[in-house]
Amino acid sequence: MKNSIGRQVPDYLEGYGAVRPFTGAFQTFPDMLRQAPTVKMRRPADRKIAKSLEDVFRDIPVRDGMTLSFHHHFRNGDGVVNMVLATAARLGIKGLTVALSSVFPVHAPLLEHVQNGVVTGLDTNYMSGPVADAVSRGVFSRPVIMRTHGGRARAIECGQLTIDVAFIAAPAADDYGNINGVAGPAACGSLGYAIPDAEYADFVVAVTDTLCEYPLSPVSIPQTRVDYVVKVDAIGDPKGIVSGSTKVTKDPVGLKIARTAAGVIKAAGLIKEGLxxxxxxxxxxxxxxxxxxxxxxxxxxxxSFAMGGITSYMVDMLNRGLLRKITDVQGFDLEAVRSIGTNPNHIEVSAGTYANPFNSGCIVNKLDTVFLGATEIDTDFNVNVTTSSSGMIMGGSGGHSDAAAGAKLTLIVANLLRGRLPIVKDNVLTATTPGETVDVLVTERGVAIHPSRRDLWEKVTAAGLPVKDIHELKQEAEKIAGTPQAVKTGDRIVAVVEYRDGTVIDVVRQVAE
Amino acid sequence: MKNSIGRQVPDYLEGYGAVRPFTGAFQTFPDMLRQAPTVKMRRPADRKIAKSLEDVFRDIPVRDGMTLSFHHHFRNGDGVVNMVLATAARLGIKGLTVALSSVFPVHAPLLEHVQNGVVTGLDTNYMSGPVADAVSRGVFSRPVIMRTHGGRARAIECGQLTIDVAFIAAPAADDYGNINGVAGPAACGSLGYAIPDAEYADFVVAVTDTLCEYPLSPVSIPQTRVDYVVKVDAIGDPKGIVSGSTKVTKDPVGLKIARTAAGVIKAAGLIKEGLxxxxxxxxxxxxxxxxxxxxxxxxxxxxSFAMGGITSYMVDMLNRGLLRKITDVQGFDLEAVRSIGTNPNHIEVSAGTYANPFNSGCIVNKLDTVFLGATEIDTDFNVNVTTSSSGMIMGGSGGHSDAAAGAKLTLIVANLLRGRLPIVKDNVLTATTPGETVDVLVTERGVAIHPSRRDLWEKVTAAGLPVKDIHELKQEAEKIAGTPQAVKTGDRIVAVVEYRDGTVIDVVRQVAE
Structure with missing residues (x-):
């Protein structure tokens, strides 16, 4: 069947189940109760410190087929996923599903566990590096589930991603399981992506290299949800947190695009007090x-506030008084980590508070504007940030679809050519974010505005910005680079791309070898 | 039937249901899932500001027979309970249950709503004043449920106290429902007792007199759980927060008891680093x-920390460096309110984190010692803080039973005579806190130690403190004041006293007129 943006999705997919097709950004309504874990009890004399991960595995006990969850706050510096999966392998456990909020090159050892049958499922919001390549080539027999950051929080809270054991890399913990991300040698700042896991997993294990005196504060995850505390030598390398570009571009084309984007935001009337x-x-x-x-x-x-993965650039704006608050679900560099630990106007928020579409209101709903990237965008403004031009998985929504859905004005800022290929296509290879939630495409050769935003078209045109039809931008790009050949993929579905509401917006097929 | 401490409780009680008898402080285990409210959704354009309480009542809609919940952080200065119930009365709603964490004299107007059938049930942890008197006289046809502070959090989280609508008096709120207690003219400090309500109620209404810019911080209750925000002229009188004694006694007998109690704690070896x-x-x-x-x-x-309702005395100890942290579920005076808003080592905790026995571990489990009052104590060390010597309800557990159960050393500090009556009895009129969780009774005429604590008996005796058998203390008191006559009560059960685990430790019978 085709979903509402014309993507071909199956009714049913082995290893995934029945497919609920995407029907529009706000057309699917919740019809369930919140996930209800088993109620627990601790007597005063009970202790939570465990000697080793092995002891925790035996005590729970972790069994074949369980779902183990992890956060990605260390990004490419994470040490806990590999450590826990090595433990599972040593203990001969098979058939695990890894629910890791994002996968980075550092997680390459996961592939060995897939080959050995220790891990048979993956549930994530973003992936890059060897695991992403291997997923594209079909290493998993079950399709991988790719979610948005808000969608993962939703799936956990709504009982669609049920977690048996959450292993939480904890930069600081006390012996009774209070956790934060702001102390210790591997401080990573916000622990926002781990908070839904801690709230709803059947068992929660804090894995820390820094045991602090009770009661630890501030508290990101409270003792009431943590069952075990395991001290290890090191949980990760905080240098790995800074991965990818977190600096303002110096490329003149990039700067031109950025200036134009800012001009669009101004033309829309959003450079106002409290934006x-x-x-x-x-x-x-x-x-x-x-x-x-x-x-x-x-x-x-x-x-009034800026949201997001936070960089030193945002921190500097906060310190200069240009921002009154930062709401931070994830630190992208060590300045962000320092700031959240010391500035009360720099606020930690959970993934659910950030972007879960199914609660009493998340932060993206309050955004005036967001500016996001794209690998491809089609003439209906659907955006691909999941697969590359060769069809390989090299990303995923993360918060892309969430922020686009919430913000009053969503801009895609991108060079018209990516490498030698036009980014505007008749059809994106993979639809990550639906066009109805995208208002503007800003390129170095002009600005395209979604046809539903006639109001915006008038304002941006009146501001003297180079407004063009998106088909015109596509033709310009093709004039320079030629019409790109359609990517050929295999037939097998290797990943399901879930929209933030849990419907399937697209699937990813195996790359043709 | 008789429960494990010999109190006569019915098998079944009309208006309450089947009675689970108390069987020991740690003998009842959870066998349920957490409460699972209906999942919600908010679109970006949706607003939460409501014009009036009436509008909120109509929008939800509030119906006959629902349970409305409230917190008691304003203590005797609360304005929201009366305001909400007046709205219910105006709209002709009947048969409501009021789940108010504690009831004070300011809540006297509740009685009119009981007489008019607007309110037919009460669920609380403590009550004093006209409502308590009227309950004792049998104004409710259904028995009132009296819980502990931790027990209320447990009942909410375990689905035993299901809340249709939580009305949360919010000293400060933003238009999207983020709430805290540290800003605004009616700042009350910690909002700890409201946090379980906000997490598990089907609908949550923030009632505030101070609307702040979005996003409000710090956040005690997040936007993700709040459905409506109503601005009213005033939510309460912060002067009413200071009710009852919050100053160190100057009475020489009281000081003698306190000195002796401190001596017991020292003899027990607890005056140590990190207590x-x-x-x-x-x-x-x-x-x-x-x-x-x-x-x-x-x-x-x-x-390492002090817990509790917090007074200026604790704040002073924090500021002088005698305490490293304060964990605060409730402010008892305005110094506590100021401190929690400014000192990062003064930490807000929820009622569940404080004392819920059915989670992965609450704070009372980490207490070395607690010193508590009593109206009566029996020779099995069972304590009454619920009813007076005349049989009238004049209190309730609050955190009494919780802290007693959690702490390694629980002391009852009390004058041997209360008014002209001995406090040591063969049987307390109402058992609030079971004797097995009480270690020591400290009076001006000697110290009695629970027979299970032989270790402690030896240490306190060796320290030269006046240790006596509790029967001996009873006889001394009776020598002075005579043997008190047993209080005569009526037969009808007006209140059920639930232990923190949800079992029934006792019942309160109507006072004889």
Missing amino acids: SFQTGAGGASLATAHYIGQMMEQAGVTA | SFQTGAGGASLATAHYIGQMMEQAGVTA
Whole structure:
């Protein structure tokens, strides 16, 4: 069958189950109760410190076929996923599903566990590196589930991703399981992505290299939800947190795109007292924030808050008074880590508070604007941030679809050509974020506005910005680079791309070898 | 039938249901899943601000027979309970159950709603004033449920107290429902008792007199759980927070008891680096904390934390470095309110984190010692803090039973005579806290130690403190005051006293008129 944006999705998929097709960004309503874990009890004399991960595995006990969850706050510096899976392998456990909020190159050892049958399922919001390559080539027999950051929180809270054991890499913990991310040698800042896991998993294990005196504070995850505390030598390398670009671009084309994007935001009337925005960590997104900051200073206004993965650039805006608050689900560099530990206006928020579409209201709903990247965008404004031009998985939504759905004004900032290929296509290879939630495409050769936003078209045109039809941008790109050949993929579905509400917006097929 | 401490309780009670008898402080185990409210959804354009309580009542809609919940952080200064119930009365709603964590004299208007059938049930942890008197006289046809502070959190989390609508008096709120207790003219400090309600009620309404810019911080209750925000002129009188004694006693007898209690704690070896304690707000309890502070200074040690309802006395110890942390479920005076808003080592905790026996571990489990009051204590060390010598309800457990169960050393500090009556009895009129969780009774005429604590008996005797058998203390009191006549009560059960685990430890019968 085809879903509402015309993507071919099966009715049923072996290893995934019945497919609920995507029907629109706000067309699927919750019809369930919240996940209800078994109620527990601890007597005063009970202790939570376990000697080793092996002891925890035996005590729970971890069995074949369970789902183990992990957060990705250490990004490419994580040490806990590999450590826990090595323990599972040593104990001969098979058929585990790994629910890891994002997968990085450091997680390459996962593949050995897949080959040995220790791990047979993967549930994640983003992946890059060897695991992503192997998924694209079909290493898992069950399709991998790719979610959004808000969608993962939703799936956990709504009982669609049930976690048997959450292993939480804890930069600091006390002996009774209070956890935070701001102390210890591997401080990673916000622990936002681990909070739903801790709230709803059947068992919660804090894995820490820094045991602090009870009661630890501040508390990101409270003792009431943590069953075991395991001290290990090191939980990760905080240097690995900084991965990918977290600096304002110096590329003149990128800067031009960013200036134009800021101009669109101004034309939309959003450079006003109390504005709010989210930016990704990419160079062009950060450059857009830079120009917005300049415009705010010129206009003498300040922002009520900025959301997102947080970089030093946002922290600097907070310290200069351009931002009144930062809401932080994830630190992208060590400045962000330091700031959240010391500045009360830099606030930790959970993945659910950030972006879960199925609660009484998440933060993305309050965003004025967000500027995001794209690998491809089609003439219906559907965006691909999941697969590359060769069809390999190289990302995933993360918070892309969430912020796009929530913000009043969503901009995609991107070079018209990516490598030598036009980014505007008739059809994206993989639809990650639906076009109805995207308002503007900003490129170095012009600005395309979604046809539903006639109001915006008028304002941006009146501001003298180079507005073009998206088909025109596509033709310009093809004039330079030629019409790209359609990517050939295999037939087998290797990943299901779930929209934030749990419907299937697309599938990823195995790359053709 | 008789429960394990010999109290006569019915098998079944009309308006309450089947009775699970108390069987020991740690003998009842959870066998349920957590409460699972219906999952919700908010679109970005949806607003939460409601014009009036009437509008909220109509929108939900509030119907006959529902359970409405409230917190007691304003104590005798609360304005929200009366306001909400007046709205219910105006709209002609009947048969409501009021789940209010504690009832104070300010809640007297509740009685009119009982007489008019608007309110037919009451669920609370403590009551004093006209409502308590009327309950004792049988104004409710259904028995009132009296819980502990931890027991209320347990009942909510375990689905035994299901809340249709939680009305949360919010000293500060933003338009999307983030709430805290530290800003605004009616700042009350910790909102600990409201947190379980917000997490598990089907609908949550923030009632505030102070709307702040989004996003409010710090956040005690997050936007993800709040459905409506209503602005009213005033939510309460913060002066009413200070009710009852919150100063160190100046009575020489009280001081003698406190000195002796501190001596017992020292003899038990607990004046050591990193000790932890809870104190009530009563004069003798605070005086005990005062002497402990002196001993700590002499010994050159500091406490890891103090828990409890917090007074200026605790804040002063924190500021002087005698305490490293305060964990605060409720502020008892305005110094506590100021401190929690400014000192990061003064930590807000929820009622569940404080004392819920059915989670992965609450704070009372980590207490070294607690010193508590009593109206009566029997020769099995069972304590009554629920009814007076005339049989009228004048209190309730609050955190009494919780802290007693959790702490390694639980002391009851009390004058041997209360008014003209001995406090040691063969049987207390109402058992609130079971004797097995009480270690020591400290009076001005000697110290009695629970027979199960032979170890402690030896240490306290060796320290030269006046240890006596509890029967001996009873006889001494009776020699002075005579043997008191047993209180005569009526037959009808007006209240059920639930232990923290949900079993029935006792019942309260109507006072004889």
